[in-house]
Amino acid sequence: MSKSELSPDKILIHAVGNETRRDDGLALEAIKYIKNKFPDFSFKTDYQLYLEDVLEWCNYSKVWFIDASFGSDLKNRTTQNVPLDFNPSVHHMGPDLLASMAKEIYGSSVEVIVSELPGEDFSLGEGLSPKAKSTLNDFIVSLETQFPIELE
Amino acid sequence: MEKRKIIIDPVTRVEGHGRVTLHLNEQNQLEEARLHIVEFRGFEKFVQGRPYWEAPVLVQRLCGICPVSHHLCAAKAIDQIVGVSDETLTPTGRKMRRMMHFGQVLQSHALHYFYLAAPDLLLGMNSDVASRNVVGLAQMNQELAKKGILLRKFGQEIIKATAGKKIHGISAVPGGIHKNMSDEEIQFFKDGKEVPSIEETIQWCLEVLEHYKTFHLKNQSDILSFDQLESNYLSLIGRDGALELYHGELRCVDKDGRKVIEDMDYLKYLDIYEEEVKEWSYMKFPFLKPLGAQKGWVRVGPLARINTCEYIDTPLAQKELESFRSHNGRMPHGTLLYHWARLIEILHCAEKIQELLDDEDIKGENLITKGTRTNTGIGFIEAPRGTLIHHYDVADDDQITKCNLIVSTTHNNTAMNSSVFQRAKQIWETNPDRGEEFLNEIEVAIRAYDPCLSCATHALGQMPLKVELRDFNDVEIRTFTR
Numbered sequence: 149m150s151k152s153e154l155s156p157d158k159i160l161i162h163a164v165g166n167e168t169r170r171d172d173g174l175a176l177e178a179i180k181y182i183k184n185k186f187p188d189f190s191f192k193t194d195y196q197l198y199l200e201d202v203l204e205w206c207n208y209s210k211v212w213f214i215d216a217s218f219g220s221d222l223k224n225r226t227t228q229n230v231p232l233d234f235n236p237s238v239h240h241m242g243p244d245l246l247a248s249m250a251k252e253i254y255g256s257s258v259e260v261i262v263s264e265l266p267g268e269d270f271s272l273g274e275g276l277s278p279k280a281k282s283t284l285n286d287f288i289v290s291l292e293t294q295f296p297i298e299l300e
Numbered sequence: 301m302e303k304r305k306i307i308i309d310p311v312t313r314v315e316g317h318g319r320v321t322l323h324l325n326e327q328n329q330l331e332e333a334r335l336h337i338v339e340f341r342g343f344e345k346f347v348q349g350r351p352y353w354e355a356p357v358l359v360q361r362l363c364g365i366c367p368v369s370h371h372l373c374a375a376k377a378i379d380q381i382v383g384v385s386d387e388t389l390t391p392t393g394r395k396m397r398r399m400m401h402f403g404q405v406l407q408s409h410a411l412h413y414f415y416l417a418a419p420d421l422l423l424g425m426n427s428d429v430a431s432r433n434v435v436g437l438a439q440m441n442q443e444l445a446k447k448g449i450l451l452r453k454f455g456q457e458i459i460k461a462t463a464g465k466k467i468h469g470i471s472a473v474p475g476g477i478h479k480n481m482s483d484e485e486i487q488f489f490k491d492g493k494e495v496p497s498i499e500e501t502i503q504w505c506l507e508v509l510e511h512y513k514t515f516h517l518k519n520q521s522d523i524l525s526f527d528q529l530e531s532n533y534l535s536l537i538g539r540d541g542a543l544e545l546y547h548g549e550l551r552c553v554d555k556d557g558r559k560v561i562e563d564m565d566y567l568k569y570l571d572i573y574e575e576e577v578k579e580w581s582y583m584k585f586p587f588l589k590p591l592g593a594q595k596g597w598v599r600v601g602p603l604a605r606i607n608t609c610e611y612i613d614t615p616l617a618q619k620e621l622e623s624f625r626s627h628n629g630r631m632p633h634g635t636l637l638y639h640w641a642r643l644i645e646i647l648h649c650a651e652k653i654q655e656l657l658d659d660e661d662i663k664g665e666n667l668i669t670k671g672t673r674t675n676t677g678i679g680f681i682e683a684p685r686g687t688l689i690h691h692y693d694v695a696d697d698d699q700i701t702k703c704n705l706i707v708s709t710t711h712n713n714t715a716m717n718s719s720v721f722q723r724a725k726q727i728w729e730t731n732p733d734r735g736e737e738f739l740n741e742i743e744v745a746i747r748a749y750d751p752c753l754s755c756a757t758h759a760l761g762q763m764p765l766k767v768e769l770r771d772f773n774d775v776e777i778r779t780f781t782r
Binding site: 194195198199200202203245248249252253254 | 411414415433434435439442445449452453456466467468
């Protein structure tokens with residue numbers, strides 16, 4: 149996203165997670181920071197993505213979706229068409245599938261940016277692991293690098 | 301004797317994670333199928349020591365798809381601790397809880413049918429895996445996909461209006477409910493502005509049923525030959541044998557529809573129920589004591605409820621029940637008929653919600669009642685996937701000392717293993733090298749039961765399907781992945 153595209157009424161920032169599953173709450177921590185930085189945007193938080201979330205996504209030109217991941221690297225990416233090896237399960241109502249549904253079912257052109265924040269401990273409990281704290285820090289630094297003006 | 305086994309790990313598009321191993325003998329014949337449940341939750345243990353009034357809120361965390369069923373089943377059990385029964389709840393408490401439950405069953409069934417099952421059924425279980433999903437379904441029938449999404453949304457909004465939240469609600473409390481519905485909330489479901497109106501919802505349920513029936517009749521022989529599993533069926537039952545999802549007596553019939561036990565008060569379930577433990581699964585194998593472990597296993601869920609009931613007390617669903625029976629007979633056993641039964645139940649729930657939205661009691665102010673304190677509470681409810689049991693013992697200091705949960709999927713444990721075995725055997729004997737198709741058909745058999753193997757975290761990541769062919773010494777000799 150370039151700064152000129154950051155029109156608040158066009159963007160939904162959607163984070164999912166469960167703070168009682170340690171690093172699963174990474175995105176919820178991240179969105180606290182983003183809310184301070186971009187208070188005029190629309191925000192949505194939940195435990196997970198739901199089928200009917202597609203209806204809300206279609207109301208925006210961009211959705212910034214943030215979730216914890218099992219991956220090793222902090223990743224910001226656009227969604228992809230459902231790949232050949234994609235086989236959805238209820239657990240994996242993922243942003244790619246939802247974006248595909250927005251396009252195929254509703255003809256929406258919503259652009260979905262996905263931030264994957266790697267964690268390592270998804271067990272019952274509160275508080276982020278050292279790796280997740282580091283991820284969160286990297287995420288914040290990357291935001292400040294990308295949008296330095298808002299820091300002034 | 302040399303054996304080989306095929307492992308399907310994990311099973312996709314079921315709730316939670318599971319693994320299937322198919323055991324072959326030295327003649328290369330399929331000898332046994334095992335659906336392994338690899339997750340262990342421990343809720344029965346960690347609610348011990350908690351005050352009883354926390355149970356309805358705590359135990360619903362078992363699941364993100366049917367938390368309402370756990371919330372209400374625990375509330376029903378805890379009602380007894382505070383000396384209250386379904387009959388002595390206030391009318392508002394009784395009806396608000398039912399409305400919440402109908403919303404739950406409607407949304408869960410809609411999610412399962414449109415998102416999980418329909419791609420297999422309508423696109424073909426052997427169609428390209430890349431398009432065999434809800435997006436592929438949308439490309440084939442956009443209107444059907446839209447209706448599926450909105451039906452699910454309608455159910456979720458009913459839950460929010462009755463439970464306070466769409467997921468992990470908090471309104472059912474010992475002895476009642478702490479929320480009624482306002483005129484504005486009722487109007488929300490009638491005016492059709494933000495969600496489909498209740499009239500529109502009912503109409504869509506009928507249209508989806510018609511769509512399914514057309515498909516079914518065109519593909520009847522394939523559907524019925526997929527898996528025929530003669531079994532006992534268990535469910536709650538309402539007055540005069542009506543389909544009942546929230547509260548009633550316990551009924552069990554055999555494959556011919558004969559009562560295996562007399563309809564009974566579910567509080568006495570321990571007289572007839574026992575659970576077997578097998579070393580290879582965290583999930584127990586319940587059975588009816590009078591019939592023994594070999595013959596006493598049951599099936600629960602939509603097909604079971606349709607088979608145990610005499611009638612449905614809402615007119616449109618009753619008409620659909622008659623249609624179902626005219627096509628399939630009084631006691632059908634086809635596993636894929638679960639889907640048709642599920643759609644009849646969606647319609648029934650929508651009709652019930654319509655009745656309740658017109659009932660003045662849901663606006664009542666008298667929400668909670670209480671009676672004489674006891675130390676044991678047992679709750680039964682028909683969750684979307686079948687009969688759910690919560691049993692709590694509570695000490696005089698209000699702490700829970702014992703908790704036993706028998707969830708719907710557990711009841712279907714033996715049945716799912718049998719269905720997998722039947723399907724796998726048929727495929728293995730005709731063409732063991734079918735690979736992708738082979739895997740998916742086994743999954744289709746499991747998915748028909750809509751099992752909830754438990755849900756947990758949902759972080760982004762891969763969920764591959766991996767199949768391993770291993771010899772007796774557990775050495776991998778062949779692998780399929782997708």
